[in-house]
Amino acid sequence: MNSHKLPVGSYIRFEKPQLQAVIDRLRQLGYRTVGPRRVDEAIVYDDLRSIDELPVGYLDYQDGGVYRLRHSADGGWFDYVVGPHSLKNFLFPPRDRVLEAHREPGGWRMETPAVDEPPIAAIGVRSCDLHALAIQDRVFLEQEYVDPAYRARRANLFVLAINCRRAAATCFCHSMNTGPQVTRGYDLAATEVDDHFVVEVGSDAGGHVVTAADWVPSALADVERARQQSQALKRRMQGRQAAAATRPRHASSAAELGPAAELGPPAESGRAAELGDVPGIGAVGESDVAQHQPLGRFLDTRELPELLLSNLSHPRWEQVAERCLSCANCTLVCPTCFCSSVEEVGDLTGEHVVRQRSWASCFTAEHSYMNSGTVRKTTASRYRQWLTHKLATWHEQFGTSGCVGCGRCITWCPVGIDLTQEVAAIRGDES
Amino acid sequence: MVRKPRLAVFKFASCDGCQLSLLSAEDELLAIADAVEIAYFLEARTQQLDGPYDVGLVEGSVTTAHDAQRIRDIRQQCRYLVTIGACATSGGIQALKNWADVDQFISQVYAHPEYIQTLASSTPIGEHVVVDFELRGCPINTRQLVELVAALVQGRQPRVPTYSVCVECKRRQTVCVAVARGIACLGPVTQAGCGAICPAYSRDCFGCYGPKEQANLVSLTGHYLRHGRSPDELLRLTRSFNGYAAEFREVSESLSESGS
Ligand code: SF4
Ligand code: SF4
Ligand code: SF4
Ligand code: SF4
Numbered sequence: 001m002n003s004h005k006l007p008v009g010s011y012i013r014f015e016k017p018q019l020q021a022v023i024d025r026l027r028q029l030g031y032r033t034v035g036p037r038r039v040d041e042a043i044v045y046d047d048l049r050s051i052d053e054l055p056v057g058y059l060d061y062q063d064g065g066v067y068r069l070r071h072s073a074d075g076g077w078f079d080y081v082v083g084p085h086s087l088k089n090f091l092f093p094p095r096d097r098v099l100e101a102h103r104e105p106g107g108w109r110m111e112t113p114a115v116d117e118p119p120i121a122a123i124g125v126r127s128c129d130l131h132a133l134a135i136q137d138r139v140f141l142e143q144e145y146v147d148p149a150y151r152a153r154r155a156n157l158f159v160l161a162i163n164c165r166r167a168a169a170t171c172f173c174h175s176m177n178t179g180p181q182v183t184r185g186y187d188l189a190a191t192e193v194d195d196h197f198v199v200e201v202g203s204d205a206g207g208h209v210v211t212a213a214d215w216v217p218s219a220l221a222d223v224e225r226a227r228q229q230s231q232a233l234k235r236r237m238q239g240r241q242a243a244a245a246t247r248p249r250h251a252s253s254a255a256e257l258g259p260a261a262e263l264g265p266p267a268e269s270g271r272a273a274e275l276g277d278v279p280g281i282g283a284v285g286e287s288d289v290a291q292h293q294p295l296g297r298f299l300d301t302r303e304l305p306e307l308l309l310s311n312l313s314h315p316r317w318e319q320v321a322e323r324c325l326s327c328a329n330c331t332l333v334c335p336t337c338f339c340s341s342v343e344e345v346g347d348l349t350g351e352h353v354v355r356q357r358s359w360a361s362c363f364t365a366e367h368s369y370m371n372s373g374t375v376r377k378t379t380a381s382r383y384r385q386w387l388t389h390k391l392a393t394w395h396e397q398f399g400t401s402g403c404v405g406c407g408r409c410i411t412w413c414p415v416g417i418d419l420t421q422e423v424a425a426i427r428g429d430e431s
Numbered sequence: 432m433v434r435k436p437r438l439a440v441f442k443f444a445s446c447d448g449c450q451l452s453l454l455s456a457e458d459e460l461l462a463i464a465d466a467v468e469i470a471y472f473l474e475a476r477t478q479q480l481d482g483p484y485d486v487g488l489v490e491g492s493v494t495t496a497h498d499a500q501r502i503r504d505i506r507q508q509c510r511y512l513v514t515i516g517a518c519a520t521s522g523g524i525q526a527l528k529n530w531a532d533v534d535q536f537i538s539q540v541y542a543h544p545e546y547i548q549t550l551a552s553s554t555p556i557g558e559h560v561v562v563d564f565e566l567r568g569c570p571i572n573t574r575q576l577v578e579l580v581a582a583l584v585q586g587r588q589p590r591v592p593t594y595s596v597c598v599e600c601k602r603r604q605t606v607c608v609a610v611a612r613g614i615a616c617l618g619p620v621t622q623a624g625c626g627a628i629c630p631a632y633s634r635d636c637f638g639c640y641g642p643k644e645q646a647n648l649v650s651l652t653g654h655y656l657r658h659g660r661s662p663d664e665l666l667r668l669t670r671s672f673n674g675y676a677a678e679f680r681e682v683s684e685s686l687s688e689s690g691s
Binding site for chain 1: 616658
């Protein structure tokens, strides 16, 4: 049934192992294929050449300051959600050379290093991360100053997205309208349904690449099942929203996570309560859903910018500062945070200078350093800067929220500070 | 031609590891020797030129009455005084004796205790004289040392970050050992500079660069305690190479009170 190119909007299905043919085609086309890999006890994006390298069957349990992987016989190929890396690690890498200067007779010779890397094909990207990508596009491409390196990498990006069938306890894409169903910015969007993928073609490039697989057109029923899985997940996440209104958040998230909330080496048998929560994996149907606990976090976004900006002196900022380490992890894992610092690194002769750009964060003293000193001296002022930028002033600056609800800042905060909880506290005190 | 800055390197109670970091800067050593005049550096050369010096690098902590006087004399001789390493900056691992009975150590370790003249404490250089700049680490790293020398030669501020090890850890794209493995890591309260080496080998940062700016050890150790770490483990973690640095000391003392 192979043809040269499938039209945008068509749905096909293929057996899961056929994903290898898609990867092979991408590699033939010169892409560097990256996808989920199990590295150092987490699932991160890394080079992916073979489907045998996929962390099939792994599930991730996430809560404030906690991430654990467990293998489950029920787990599918992509039933973990997001790890510490995002597309930002590739398009806006943690370190980059932006300029080199060499002293020569008569003056300095400046060189702008060109991006000389193969294009990236990212496999397994989630809806929240595609929304984050769109936000970084606004920051780096759609403002007055365009970042040439980001533009070069972004222009050639290929995305094979995955519709989530499961959410972590830290996910709140449903609150931010960014998921769990993939709706934008993909070349191909796949859903795991039993032993095959249902795939929607999202671009010409996707329509070409996917023909490498041994595919058949999707029956309407396949497409419907794929859609239902996403909708079922969304309903469970919305169930969390209803639950949040009636239960104290601390209690609910701790109970849900169970043993995984304990720090300590991952115990083989110490399964989180959430694990009992996902037997529907592989066949998440309508009837399963009702029996299961709600999933994810919830952020009430109603008039959020106004709420935060009218509470700049709220005592909660000082309270969170007692727990906050000002360590910057939350900003560095956030797929939309874009701050960097630029420094000139010279050698001892002073003849050769490299201008190096590195990820930076508003949680450091140097971030707000001006000629008179550091402006944001306290942790309270830095946390407030971060949260109000993400959720309030980002709207003014870029016409969108700076948060896509991926939950990374909650999971990867060493002391588990949870922005949804901080907002709830400010909102609760106010009303 | 502009006069080359005169550099002197002094040793106090220490293991020599930081001086070795300077000597092991193989790629840069010749350039350093070219850029500065090495006026006094016993570990490297026998020639000893008298002060004054433009910059004095001080390794080691003060553990004898003689050293307490010597550092005052050295301070007089140096325009800039820079401490290198955990010993000079916070008292070093030998500051463990500040919580112990030194006479008992001496009588158990030495065949002739009568020859030993030592103070009851190991104290950082900064407790004795004004220090202009600190290079952290046990040992310091070559990259930061070269940056210090380059800044000196070029007459600018050295670029040495004061934020957390976590920043370097994330830039290196290491998976956090605290979050993913439940290991008690001191990275969030420790100053960057090493390049986040330890987490890259799947172990904890044990704080050898000392407290970062705004180090919140109370929150971090409280979190680890609530998640099943014992006070004893955290006491050992916080009371090591930089245990005598104020932020680490405060929390280890309260841990030892709660443990006893
Ligand atoms: S936030 Fe939503 S889209 Fe993102 S991983 Fe979680 S469930 Fe998937
Ligand atoms: S603020 Fe947190 S939840 Fe929101 S996008 Fe960033 S990391 Fe994800
Ligand atoms: S909120 Fe958490 S991750 Fe962010 S700076 Fe504070 S302690 Fe670090
Ligand atoms: S491993 Fe340690 S240094 Fe690295 S991010 Fe985690 S807490 Fe910070």
